[in-house]
Amino acid sequence: MKVIPLNCNHCGAPLEVAANARFVTCGFCDARLSIQHTGNSYSTEVLEDLRATTDQIARDIKEIKSSTAIERLDKQWEHQRFNHMVTDKHGGQHLPSKGGAVFGGGLIVAFGLFWTIMAFGITSAGRMAGAPGVIGIFPVFGLIFIAAGVFNMFRIVKKADAYQHEQSNYLRERRRLLEQSERERSSS
Ligand SMILES: [Zn+2]
Structure with missing residues (x-):
């Protein structure tokens, strides 16, 4: 030998x-x-x-795997968030919020009310002065504005709800991945 x-x-x-x-x-x-x-x-x-050395490598691999999973989740969420964006009247994009919905819809409703009252005053004065009856249609435009404002308010509130729901799903999943990676790190 x-x-x-x-x-x-x-x-x-x-x-x-x-x-x-x-x-x-x-x-x-x-x-x-x-x-x-x-x-x-x-x-x-x-x-x-x-x-x-072998243990360290195994630990490193586990850590890399969990951080990739979180990274992937984050990227996916970035993309998802974008789909939730609403366009405001200035063409800007932002995430829907209930406060914004009430404020934006409220402005339209207020304008509609203002229009209706003003138009109603003007047309009844006009009618008394002998204007043709067709001018009675002007206050109706204000009512359309009010309806549009209320509709918009509900539409954005619904979108804000959907966004919040998905956001909390995302945060829950992210927390789960973090906790999982911490558990694995402390057990190895
Ligand atoms: Zn020796």
């Missing part, structure tokens, strides 16, 4: 091991060693170090 001379990587003591051996226990310090063959040269490595 061919024997190769080696040094213990832990205490430096000279060792003699069989050429085909892969592991050896140092007779001087009891360290468990793995034998590394690199070309024609041999060296030893303390097994505990090797184990630590």
